[in-house]
Amino acid sequence: MTGPESLTDADYARAEQMLAPYRARRVPTVTPQWIGDGERFWYAAAGRHVLVDPGKGERTELFDHERVAAALSRETGTAVEAGALPLVSPEVDDDTIRFTALGQRYRWADGALTRIDETPPLPNETVSPDGRWIAFGRDGNIWVRSRDGGEEFALTDDAEPGLAYGAANASMSLTVLLRSFGTGPFVYLVWSPDSTRLLVHRLDERGLPEQVLVESVPPGGGRPVEHRLSYPMPDDEAHPTLTWHVLDVAARTKVDGQDPPEPAVHGTAFVYAWWSADGDLVHYLRQSRDARTLHLRRLDPATGATTTLLTETGATRVDATPQLGEPTMTHVLGTGEILWWSQRDGWGHLWLYSADGGEATQVTSGQWPVRAVLRVDEERRLVWFLAGGQRDDPYVRQIARIGLDGSGFTLLTDDDLDHDTAAPPGGGYLVDRASSPALPPQVRVLDEDGEVLVELEAPGTDALRAEGWTPPERFRATAADGRTPVYGLFWRPHGLDVRDPQGRHPVIDHVYPGPQNHRALPAFDSPHQGEPEALAALGFAVVAIDGRGTAGRSKAFHDHSYGDLGNAGSLDDHVAVIRELGRRHPWLDTDRVGITGHSAGGFAAARGMVAHPELYRVGVAVAGNHDDTYGLQMWAEHYHGDADRSALSTPALAANLAGKLLLIHGELDETVLVTQTHRLVDALITADKDVDMLIVPGGDHSILHRRHYVFRRTWDYFVRHLHGQEPPAYRLAPLPLG
Incomplete structure (x- = not known):
């Protein structure tokens, strides 16, 4: 045998159920929603809303689900089930719950349901700590409205095109995606603890080089539409900058920080700013354009005066956190x-x-x-x-105190599980989610000594296994240098009898090379930037590997990619690991290896096809940044340094292509321009190489609204060219977005 016999509609249907939105329905998750300073919290899981009071060691229903269902059924004339309440935007304040259901806003208090006339905060709005105000953006300025609807006013009035308060870099603004949801851009700001002031940055992208995206099929019909966005590239002298500002809600005044504008090439500077606990000071991290210098700065919100408290420099990047964009670990006591x-x-x-x-x-x-x-x-x-690093697996996290x-x-904690843990703003306890690739998060509230206060959720995998799911296996292998241990996850084909496997099975490398993060977590259902589980359901063995040059371990391990970003998180390690797995498991057919990924994973997938054609036979590259010389400033400048930029070009290796390659890209991708795929296609044409391409009209970087189609086309490509079969005519349904 060469793999599964004649895949059918039923096989594709099972694979469809392995996609993330459907898997999530079968295993409840817990995301704590703090009430006030966090003495209590609530969460929703498996159709129930749960209130937790760690001080009392209690876990109870947040409200009487049956009574709320009955009240909503009477009020709306629509049958509502207690286990599937259609609650949207719930907010909890002491013993009062406000929520939207079936298009109407309600309050539930003292066992009674009452209609209320209020507009709940949108995803791009921020509620003040006292719940009285909602801050939002409008035409680049910051506005505030009261929760009771009595007031609405602007706190700034000097925004202009390219100069906006609270804005994300144009390339990271998700404008196309948010437009599809009927939502405006996200606005990044921080309320003071006493709800009287706002800290906000102002992003300056005026005069920057622009790129043009063409929307071939506008939603309203008509001619193609041109979209322009600021998009400076590596080594351009021009770059975006930001400044800091404090807005007083009552006085309606603005205090400008006295720092000169700082580089904002990476689009995450605004996540590294915070108020002191008493609200008297602001602190923020400021990074140099080349990321080799990091400052801790203090801002006086009353005067705008700024001071440098601490500076660190390095020969390579000086990271603020282990992975880009994580919460700061800096505390000013x-x-x-x-x-x-x-x-x-x-x-x-x-x-x-x-x-x-x-x-x-x-x-x-x-x-x-x-x-x-x-x-x-x-x-x-x-x-x-x-x-990290307290067990044999360096990525496993344990809770510690010092x-x-x-x-x-x-x-x-002293076990082999990975601990993804949260703490309330007021302290006193920890919400611990402990899991492994085979064990869903076991959620408990722990005291300061790690003792259990309340057991919350302990889900199993029976519902997933009923669909054919088997857990991925955590493995350790050796990098291409012959000595460095690297780690990954390995999905066996569904239905494979490991005691007596029949035939040989092709392998797919599901790749994302960072370098700003790592991806093959030792946890349950880690974010793989894709769907290995579905490919395993179609008879493929699938691997996800964290090669040298990715984050989460030592500085030297991470810096392996610095100046060598073109190696895509050490693709040579991927080659070595797949060969090693083939020796361990003779049923793996390492003469039939595919590779796929999205974004940086799309770059790695195409790169693998031309840099290692001796291994990779079939590739599907989605939204790949195939030449970071023409990409976002951050990637080349922060993660490649001053090294030769030509090493970042996959088109330069186009003549090496020997296998089958499918390139997929959204035409309105603001983050990785569709021209990246066009550049690679042009080079392949010049080299007289065959290539397949799918450009998705209206697609953004995630291609979110068409991802079911992208998944199906990906599956078909591997089935056709790795299994050697004609895929069935099965069509996936559009995926749930919530």
């Missing part, structure tokens, strides 16, 4: 001392600086990284955090 995360010792550890930024004490140490800070208790001088003087290191 009431004493003025600074808790700071740094990779200066080759890992990623916590340091405590004196108030003047001079003297530093290393708080944590060892050949492992601190992955997140959960809580700092200034009174008792303790910090709770997630520690004194700010570096004494008393204690592991509060």
Whole structure:
């Protein structure tokens, strides 16, 4: 046998049920929603809404689901089931719950349902801590409205095209995607703890080089429509900048930060700014354009005066967090001392600086990284955090505690599960989600010593297994250098009898090379940038590998890609690992290997086809940034440094293509321009190489509204060219978006 016999509609239907939205329905998840300062929280899972009071050790229903269902049924004349309440935008305040159901806003309090006349906050709006105000953007300015609908006013009035408050870089603004949902752009701002002021940046993209996207089939019909966006490229002198501003809601005044404009080439600078607990100060991280210098700055919200508290420089990137965009681990204590995360010792550890930024004490140490800070208790001088590298698998996270003087290191969890843990704003307990690739998150509330206060959810996998799912296997292999251990996940084809496998099965490398993150998590249902489970349902063995050059381990491991970004997270490691797996499992057919990925994974998929044609026979590359010389400034400047830019070009290797390659791209992709795919196609034509291409009209970077079609075309391509079969005529339904 060469794989499954004649795939049928039933096989495709089973694969469809392995897609993320359908898998999620079969395993409940817990996302804590803090009430007030976090003494209590609620969550929704498996059709129920649950209230948790850790102080009392209680887990109860947030409300009487049967009574709410009955009340909604009477009020709307529509039958509503208690286990499937159509609640949208729920908000909880003490014992009152407000929500939208069937197009109307309601309040549930004291066992009674009441219609209310209010507009709930939209996804791109931010509610003040006291619940009285909602801040939002309009035409680049910041506006505020009261929750009771009595007031609405602007706090700024000087925005102009290319100069907007709270804006994301045009290339990362998701304009096309948000338009499809009828929503305006996201606005990034932070309320002061007392709800009187707003911290907001102003992004300046005026005069930057523009790119043009053509919408071939506008939603309203008619001629193609031109869309222009600011899109400076690596080494362009022009680049976006931002400044910081404090807006007073009552006085309706603006205080401008006195810092000169800072580079904003990566589009995440605004996630690294925060208010002090008393609201008297603002702190933010400022990174140089080349990312080799990182400053901690202080802003006085009353005057706009700014001060540098701490500066770190490096020969390569100085990262603020283990993975790009994660919450900051920097804490400025009431004493003025600074808790700071740094990779200066080759890992990623916590340091405590004196108030003047001079003297530093290393708080944590060892050949492992601190992955997140959960809580700092200034009174008792303790910090709770997630520690990597405490088990054989360096990516597994455990909960730990240590004194700010570096004494008393204690592991509060001591198992082989990965701990994805959250802490409330007020401290006092932890919400721990412990899982493995085979075990869904076991969710518990832990006290400060790691003891269980409340058991929340302990789901199993029976519902998934009933659909044919089997868990991926965590594996360790050896990198191409012959000595560095690398890790990944391995999905066996559905129905494979591991004791007596029949025939040989093709392999698909499901790739995402970072370098800003890692992807093959030792956790349940980790975000794979795609759907390996569905491909396994179609009879493929699938691997996801974190090669050298990706994040989450040592500084040296991550820096392996610095100056060598064209190697796509060490594709040579992927080749070595797949060969090694083939030796371990003789039923793997390593003469039939495919590769697929999205975005940076799309780049890696096409790169693999031309850089390693001896291994990869079939590739599907979606939204790939195939030549970062013409991509976003951040990738080349932050992650490739000053090295030769020509090494970033996949089109330069086009003549090497020997296998079958399908390129897919959305025509309105603002993040990775569709011209990236056109460049590669042009080079392949010049080299007289055959290539298949699908340009999705109206598609954004995620191609969200057409992804069912993209998945089906991907499956068909691998079935046709790796299995050697004609795919069935099955058609996927559009995927649920919520």
